[in-house]
Amino acid sequence: MPANRGEPLQQPGFAEAPHYHGHRERLRERFREVGADALSDYELLELVLFRALPRRDVKPLAKALIARFGSFAEAIHAPDARLREVNGLGEAAITEIRLIAAAAARVTKGQVKQRTVLSSWSTVIDYCRTTMAFADKEQFRVLFLDKRNQLIADELQQVGTVDHTPVYPREVVKRALELSATAVILVHNHPSGDPTPSQADIQMTKQIAAIADPLGVAVHDHIIVGKNGHASLKGMKLF
Structure with missing residues (x-):
């Protein structure tokens, strides 16, 4: 053995x-x-x-x-x-x-829903970055708010290519009126990672605001998110 x-x-x-x-x-x-x-x-x-x-x-x-x-x-x-x-x-x-x-x-969206959006801006940014910052195609979403600035709906409006998303300003405002929203926050991502707004981003924001304002719908902000951070067009005074 x-x-x-x-x-x-x-x-x-x-x-x-x-x-x-x-x-x-x-x-x-x-x-x-x-x-x-x-x-x-x-x-x-x-x-x-x-x-x-x-x-x-x-x-x-x-x-x-x-x-x-x-x-x-x-x-x-x-x-x-x-x-x-x-x-x-x-x-x-x-x-x-x-x-x-x-x-x-889901967790970050729940946090946004439970709070008045404009008093918890960091939570809104966290939610936008979590849901969109790492996507490989451009996405355009809208947060619809009531008169107390609480979230009525969060809707993904369009998905585009790696560097372009078609946005139809009249459709955005039409949807806000359907939901009885008094304000919106526009959000989209830059798959490149750089959240710097383009001239097209600025022009589109101005077009939506021009249609929305006379109808009693305020555009609170347009937030662009990317892997490298975020940009606020309102904070940058671009519309």
């Missing part, structure tokens, strides 16, 4: 636990004890991927996502087509990533 050479005998029917199981529990424990701020972006992504990939070491995959997209926020908002380009990332994992992005948007 061959010598054991000092290796521990493995009991029949019991496979040795994969090395990453201990890592998973340690990471979960650190999250429970000290919170997300103590974790790097790739570690937070690991936690997201654990459930979708229960029998794999997901650390290399999480690191690959950060390397490709740049940050946790950019990874969870990346388009499905680009996520599928990452080797080893299947549909179950993409669904988990999408769920995190949707949850973040």
Whole structure:
């Protein structure tokens, strides 16, 4: 009978636990004890991927996502087509990533709904950036407000290309009247990451305001969001 050479005998029917199981529990424990701020972006992504990939070491995959997209926020908002380009990332994992992005948007939208919009401007900006800043195509949305500046509706009006969204000023104002809104906040994103308003952005804002004002609908602001921050046309005195 061959010598054991000092290796521990493995009991029949019991496979040795994969090395990453201990890592998973340690990471979960650190999250429970000290919170997300103590974790790097790739570690937070690991936690997201654990459930979708229960029998794999997901650390290399999480690191690959950060390397490709740049940050946790950019990874969870990346388009499905680009996520599928990452080797080893299947549909179950993409669904988990999408769920995190949707949850973040739902939370920030709820915060906007619960407050008077103009008295919680930072919450509005957070919501706009969460929902649109990392999109790969331009989107144009409108926040419709009542006379107390509380949110009536938040509607995505148009989705365009990487650098243009068709906007129809009369349709925006028509919808405001249908909802009995007395004010609107216009929002769109720049997929390039730079939120600096273009001349077309400024002109479109002026056109909407010119139609809306005589009908009793105020344009409170036009906010442009991007990965690198946001711009307020009202704050910049551009309309």
